[in-house]
Amino acid sequence: MRCLPELLAPAGNLEKLETALLYGADAVYLGGEQFGLRAQADNFDLEQLSRARELTLRKNRRMYLTLNAYLLPGETEACAAYIDALRSLDIDAYIVADPGVLALVKAGDPEREIHLSTQANTTNAEAVRFWVGAGVKRVNLARELSLEEIRAIRAATDAALEVFVHGAMCVAWSGRCLLSAALTGRDANRGLCTQPCRWSYALVEKTRPGRYMPIEENGRGSYILNSRDLCLLEQLPLLVNAGVDSLKIEGRMKSRYYVAAVTRVYRAALDRYLEDPSAWQCDPVWREELESVSHRPYGTGFLLGRDDAQLHAEHGGYIRHCDFVGEVVSTAADGCGEIVGRNRFFPGETLELIGPGMRQNRFVVGQPMDMAGLPVAVVQPNARVVLALPEGARGGDLLRRNRPAQDASHP
Template identity: 65%
Template sequence: MKKIELLAPAGDPQKLASAIYFGADAVYLGGPGYGLRSQAGNFDLDQLRQARRLCSEHGVRLYLTLNATPRTGEWPHLQAYLEELRPLDLDAYIVADPGVLALVRQLDPRREIHLSTQANTANAAAVRFWQAAGVSRVNLARELSLDDIRAIRAGTDLELEAFVHGAMCVAWSGRCLLSAALTGRSANRGACAQPCRWSYRLEEELRPGEYHTIEEDERGTYLFNSRDLRLVEHLPVLLAAGVDSLKIEGRMKSRYYVAAVTRVYRRALDAWQADPEGWHCDPLWLEELDKVSHRPYDSGFLFAREDPVVEAGESRYRRACDFVAVVLSADPNGRALVEGRNRFRVGEQIEVIGPRMRQQTLVLERIETEDGESLSAAHANFRVWLQLPAGTAAGDLLRRPVAG
């Protein structure tokens, strides 16, 4: 059976480490420019070199996003940047603009090129066009149904990639002008302010200050807000349709999000690869995905509904757990040095999570400084010693239930 790739986001070096540790086959990340997440941590050239070494050591492929739309005046800088990137020998560049594609082909003709969802590829003829231009993989438009994907698979032999989890956009394949119009920050150049998530009220021109409700709750109306995508329960039909790579959205999300979501899809995909006929969606996977910060989940356009994405869900994020610390080192008995991400204290219930859905709950009995001093609580960025379950390893994360 052909191996299906699990592709995870890596918004900064810490998230990259978690994506690898929790089971990604490949990661995608951004450099200092020309990607569509300019507010992510991103990677300068030295960090890209380090990321390349880390990925190579673990057999993980590394894709760099170059999927923004450059303007004419940026071309000399982009050309110089591509020349600097060439020695890094990254596995692929993710592009959307035909000019960027042509420039990569000119300056670095051996580099593998993946086409971004931003290019809005929605039919097999378009896939064949991009293949003729030198693209080796297409990330399909998010607006496609299963039947659409099957038809594209039947009409091309190119690798196909599809999003399976994360935030969705109210605009067609992310081509939105709302952020640029309201804030001057262009979504198509990587600086989206996400005004689709803001609360709006209707005001009639001749009645200033009189606000009218449109299915409004006490917090306002969310006219453009989209739900979050979750396709873990639908993996068999998506894979049967011919998808080669499953992509998780979230370079702007937390390290905990990257770890928790990647490990669920890793387990689900491994279970399908091992026994496609006997595969079933484990309720634990759904429970775990509810523990990361998310908006109400939806299956997107996969089943060709009339309004699968633009149904205005509430904008408030939901989550069941707080990320409190990362394990830096641990001995076989579970004595571990951890670095705090949020405040936690003695007597709290804490859960350790690791790859392969390993998780165990305990009540913290003692917190010690690196010098052995006893503490009642630890804070963000503190390094402290804890007694955790045997088998805890460096890279594991600690979380606790959200109060109330």
């Protein structure tokens, strides 16, 4: 039987971790409260990490913790103490970028597997072998590599290789950017990126202060530093045959709906490939599903060559075809389910229920009832209601509303 790569999904908090596992991830990556590069995510304290570890063990899935910030002088002792506190959790691997952090992990938790972050921008087999010699088990290759370059690295090393297949890209090489620090004082290399590459800019001629001249690409302005989002769904067979060991979805700062929708698509695509590689085709339904989540225009990054890297989007806004409006908490034998509202929705409107395994079903909302059995005119965010659901609905399914075509883009 052909062995598929691991599908690795983001877990910005415990709720998103549960969603990633339910919707098909083989493994999740998450951040603790210190020394990660998503300091603005919810992240996990030690108690939450313990709960997350219990859940992944129960599901027989893997869990990786990011320690991929670069240490400053004076932080070594704090990092060593944090690693010591993490040791009892028996996490499957730490994701690191700084050689100093790697050395601290080897000294403080020597049995723990170490993965190398994309922040280390590994672009050749010699670098992979160097990191393996330093104790690294898996290398997340730089996103600037082409398919042929990935193949060349695979042929030259036995190390486990990981690549990003979906999510936001950075205009800076492997995310090593000083723009946020320069403009806002918040350092991207310390997990505090404010994404100024997504802002709209204008020119000012020095003898005409205050007269802003936009370099317009559309009505909202110019976004000359803005990169497209990565989507390698159609290239999955190429990556599988190139010998990639793990396919990673970006997005610890993204929504629970994003995690569910994207993970289930890549799960379905990988499983379909396993069933019959020679007959595999990209199902249009998969691509439509990826269009439903909030994203910038998609591209293939550097995979197909640097001449077609498609780094810059036509505009700085997101595209979103659906709104996440509710979550199914549980279902009953009478076909009703308990729902937690996430956005407002109303009786009589058409929603779509989605679940793992690419299950989806449109239905017209009947009369929601609150938990006391009284009718509800509008389901508000965080409200709990009972609602008739399509056949086959299960706990963990999500409800969404399709947006009108004219409302599909938003800033």
